Amino acid sequence: MTVTELARQLGEAIAADPIIEKYKAAKAAYESNAELRDALYEYETQRSILSDEYQKPDGERNEGLVALARERMEQLAKEIVAAEEYRDYTASEQEVNRLMQEVNNEIGSIVFGASSCTHDCSTCHAACASKQNDNDN
Secondary structure, three states: OOHHHHHHHHHHHHHOOHHHHHHHHHHHHHHHOHHHHHHHHHHHHHHHHHHHHHOOOOOOOOHHHHHHHHHHHHHHHHHHHHOHHHHHHHHHHHHHHHHHHHHHHHHHHHHHOOOOOOOOHHHOOOOOHHHHHHHHO
């Protein structure tokens, strides 16, 4: 079996992991929430307005518009983070990132013979050799 074939099997195993399934469900709920999508779109629009104003030289900037855009962005940010779909999606996205980091660290450790230890045990998986050594002491 080739490395590419094994990588395909690994990809299929990762795709079937409950973390990925949870992520896909959270992403679908996030993307189907029209109110959340509208709030995110408006937030980006306000951010663009703010960016445009900040690129103007002092004296040409419309400070009233800046204040209104910032205030609206704050309101929208509160609405966005209050949405259950947003919280679920971002939490599951972080879980996927941790899983992929664990997989990459494990592969790197095997391929290069050295740990890709970040010295931050919160980023490691339960079977991490460094984490197990710390627990043994």
